[in-house]
Amino acid sequence: MAASTLSEVARLAGVSLATASRVLNGSTRKPAEDIAERVREAADKLGYVPNAQAQALAKSSSGLIGLIVHDIADPYFSAIARGVQEAAHQQNRMVLLASTSGAPADEKEAVAAFAARRADSIVIAGSRSVRTEDKQGNTELAAELDRYCRNGGHVGVVGHPVVGASTDEGYHVVKVPNEELSAGLAAELAATHEGSFLIVAGPEGLYTSDDRVRGFQRGLADAGRPTAEVIRTGFNRAGGYEAGLALAERIKASKERLCIFAVNDVMAIGVTAALRPEGVWIPRDATIAGFDDIETLRDFRPALSTVHLPLEDIGRLAAGDPDTPPVSGAVKLRRSTETPVESQV
Amino acid sequence: MAASTLSEVARLAGVSLATASRVLNGSTRKPAEDIAERVREAADKLGYVPNAQAQALAKSSSGLIGLIVHDIADPYFSAIARGVQEAAHQQNRMVLLASTSGAPADEKEAVAAFAARRADSIVIAGSRSVRTEDKQGNTELAAELDRYCRNGGHVGVVGHPVVGASTDEGYHVVKVPNEELSAGLAAELAATHEGSFLIVAGPEGLYTSDDRVRGFQRGLADAGRPTAEVIRTGFNRAGGYEAGLALAERIKASKERLCIFAVNDVMAIGVTAALRPEGVWIPRDATIAGFDDIETLRDFRPALSTVHLPLEDIGRLAAGDPDTPPVSGAVKLRRSTETPVESQV
DNA sequence: TTCATATGGGAAAGCGCATTCCCGTTGCAA
DNA sequence: TTGCAACGGGAATGCGCTTTCCCATATGAA
Numbered sequence: 001m002a003a004s005t006l007s008e009v010a011r012l013a014g015v016s017l018a019t020a021s022r023v024l025n026g027s028t029r030k031p032a033e034d035i036a037e038r039v040r041e042a043a044d045k046l047g048y049v050p051n052a053q054a055q056a057l058a059k060s061s062s063g064l065i066g067l068i069v070h071d072i073a074d075p076y077f078s079a080i081a082r083g084v085q086e087a088a089h090q091q092n093r094m095v096l097l098a099s100t101s102g103a104p105a106d107e108k109e110a111v112a113a114f115a116a117r118r119a120d121s122i123v124i125a126g127s128r129s130v131r132t133e134d135k136q137g138n139t140e141l142a143a144e145l146d147r148y149c150r151n152g153g154h155v156g157v158v159g160h161p162v163v164g165a166s167t168d169e170g171y172h173v174v175k176v177p178n179e180e181l182s183a184g185l186a187a188e189l190a191a192t193h194e195g196s197f198l199i200v201a202g203p204e205g206l207y208t209s210d211d212r213v214r215g216f217q218r219g220l221a222d223a224g225r226p227t228a229e230v231i232r233t234g235f236n237r238a239g240g241y242e243a244g245l246a247l248a249e250r251i252k253a254s255k256e257r258l259c260i261f262a263v264n265d266v267m268a269i270g271v272t273a274a275l276r277p278e279g280v281w282i283p284r285d286a287t288i289a290g291f292d293d294i295e296t297l298r299d300f301r302p303a304l305s306t307v308h309l310p311l312e313d314i315g316r317l318a319a320g321d322p323d324t325p326p327v328s329g330a331v332k333l334r335r336s337t338e339t340p341v342e343s344q345v
Numbered sequence: 346m347a348a349s350t351l352s353e354v355a356r357l358a359g360v361s362l363a364t365a366s367r368v369l370n371g372s373t374r375k376p377a378e379d380i381a382e383r384v385r386e387a388a389d390k391l392g393y394v395p396n397a398q399a400q401a402l403a404k405s406s407s408g409l410i411g412l413i414v415h416d417i418a419d420p421y422f423s424a425i426a427r428g429v430q431e432a433a434h435q436q437n438r439m440v441l442l443a444s445t446s447g448a449p450a451d452e453k454e455a456v457a458a459f460a461a462r463r464a465d466s467i468v469i470a471g472s473r474s475v476r477t478e479d480k481q482g483n484t485e486l487a488a489e490l491d492r493y494c495r496n497g498g499h500v501g502v503v504g505h506p507v508v509g510a511s512t513d514e515g516y517h518v519v520k521v522p523n524e525e526l527s528a529g530l531a532a533e534l535a536a537t538h539e540g541s542f543l544i545v546a547g548p549e550g551l552y553t554s555d556d557r558v559r560g561f562q563r564g565l566a567d568a569g570r571p572t573a574e575v576i577r578t579g580f581n582r583a584g585g586y587e588a589g590l591a592l593a594e595r596i597k598a599s600k601e602r603l604c605i606f607a608v609n610d611v612m613a614i615g616v617t618a619a620l621r622p623e624g625v626w627i628p629r630d631a632t633i634a635g636f637d638d639i640e641t642l643r644d645f646r647p648a649l650s651t652v653h654l655p656l657e658d659i660g661r662l663a664a665g666d667p668d669t670p671p672v673s674g675a676v677k678l679r680r681s682t683e684t685p686v687e688s689q690v
Numbered sequence: 691t692t693c694a695t696a697t698g699g700g701a702a703a704g705c706g707c708a709t710t711c712c713c714g715t716t717g718c719a720a
Numbered sequence: 721t722t723g724c725a726a727c728g729g730g731a732a733t734g735c736g737c738t739t740t741c742c743c744a745t746a747t748g749a750a
Contacts, residue, residue: 052461273644350736377697
């Protein structure tokens with residue numbers, strides 16, 4: 001990657017390096033218009049492209065914003081990524097992407113890499129975990145983040161604080177009211193659903209999942225309902241599918257219509273997909289609700305009841321966009337949890 | 346973003362800058378083990394993080410790979426992005442993201458920004474366009490890319506060559522057999538479908554869309570069928586939805602079962618979504634096929650007939666991964682195009 | 691013992707740019 | 721006419737690192 005340099009431009013224009021820099025790359029001092037024109041012409045003729053690395057080095061600010069997600073192809077993350085991207089664009093920065101499949105150890109690597117690139121800020125999306133196997137990874141991640149912040153970096157975390165991070169300068173959490181919203185969902189569901197509830201959750205220790213479970217249970221309790229059984233599985237479609245398979249027989253055997261709360265939309269879809277070939281229809285034989293309100297899944301039928309989350313805004317907020325409204329979700333009851341009376345089988 | 350520097354480490358370890366560099370950041374020359382240990386300790390104590398900008402500047406290679414997509418939240422692009430990300434990870438690079446909504450002018454900006462950051466290579470995903478409004482943008486984009494390549498950059502384009510780019514050194518197109526696959530889809534559909542066909546396409550001038558239309562028409566012709574009518578609309582869900590609205594009355598009025606080919610999956614979903622509330626059911630009243638085989642949409646019902654594209658592999662290939670198999674798609678006939686006999690309404 | 695040959699550390703020259711000084715001009719008031 | 725401020729351009733320094741070149745020491749053969 002060689003290219004023409006500023007000094008080449010300066011020489012061609014017959015001015016000094018300093019002047020060329022002032023003309024081309026913005027400065028408080030504006031050289032005279034005729035000189036500026038000469039420089040611009042020279043730059044144009046040479047196809048000059050400023051070396052951002054060198055600029056960053058010289059003024060120690062890279063114009064980079066690092067984004068850490070579990071999997072960029074997951075619609076949840078790609079929606080957040082879009083928000084981050086937009087914020088970055090507004091701030092005239094570029095986003096650096098890292099996918100980590102959620103392992104804190106990988107996330108630590110990513111943070112280090114971002115720090116190495118002197119990213120101005122880092123956004124971490126994806127649920128925090130307190131699982132024991134992640135213990136060490138979490139500690140290291142926290143240390144890495146602390147160091148990054150101490151060196152002047154800004155960190156935006158979606159959802160929960162990074163486990164063990166000392167809430168330092170520049171450290172900033174976009175709170176997602178998972179628990180409240182889940183409670184709200186439970187309340188609304190309890191209002192129309194008579195039978196029992198069941199929760200298909202992610203592995204224990206995943207904050208997002210745990211919060212939603214807790215909130216849902218609280219909502220049930222507030223509505224005078226018994227605690228729901230919780231099935232633990234993977235926090236993704238595959239996990240939901242597995243749970244669905246495990247549930248099919250049981251649903252068919254039981255007389256009552258079970259109401260399933262999958263802690264996110266893709267899991268709900270997975271459950272439904274597993275149930276369908278078994279002849280278990282939603283909402284006829286069981287009802288189901290998800291969480292996130294993933295855009296791509298909105299055309300899914302039966303329309304999935306869920307909790308809307310402004311994922312794009314969340315991304316924007318985490319990326320430090322000042323004029324993004326605070327996070328506020330909303331329960332969306334749709335066909336998948338309709339009561340039998342209204343439903344036409 | 347200040348942090349401890351290599352020279353601080355060197356001083357603390359009591360060695361020279363050169364030695365510290367050799368120990369910490371890899372070199373052909375390996376200093377003695379005891380010295381190396383001292384340096385590593387010092388680095389650790391200071392929390393040294395190498396400045397990648399400075400490294401890039403010094404060895405003129407940034408370890409960056411730029412990715413240009415229309416919209417990162419679009420599942421088509423996020424799947425490709427995942428592939429790129431994986432390839433980058435293998436190559437020990439990071440991916441820089443840019444979303445451009447498909448405007449060549451924006452893409453040109455993005456290329457310039459990547460070039461400024463001295464990205465080692467650039468991947469451009471998203472259909473090329475020859476629409477007149479994009480004429481100038483295309484020219485500029487081509488010029489920018491040419492310059493980038495001439496300076497030693499590598500470019501990987503998904504689908505079609507960038508309009509007007511002189512096929513230079515370092516310029517590399519991942520061919521997607523859109524036309525052939527569409528022809529194959531048409532052939533398979535023609536084998537079971539008696540009635541007429543209709544194509545819901547993107548705006549004229551969008552290569553991907555045009556290729557798929559052309560292929561489909563060819564496939565029909567080869568099967569002895571008349572040319573299908575083509576409806577032009579947006580190349581996204583909204584476009585499909587619009588087309589669906591426009592088609593509803595017509596389908597209801599007609600006696601025959603129309604077979605619709607939407608040139609991509611999200612458009613197909615859009616069409617279906619518009620048709621459903623009108624009482625037009627798939628595949629009872631009309632059949633529909635898409636293209637891409639988007640993962641998130643696989644649980645959609647009726648299951649969408651489509652053409653599978655190995656999007657992740659495409660991303661990998663475009664990012665220059667050597668051991669990724671060449672692109673090969675496959676027609677997937679599913680429920681949405683089943684013939685009446687087999688379908689249970 | 692002596693000279694040629696590794697071996698390994700250090701000094702220094704950049705990489706491409708921003709920026710701080712410095713200095714020659716110019717404009718204007720005194 | 722003189723003096724001073726304001727202006728605008730240039731030389732030089734440094735951002736943090738890699739890498740070449742040089743030099744001191746250790747090693748082996750003669």
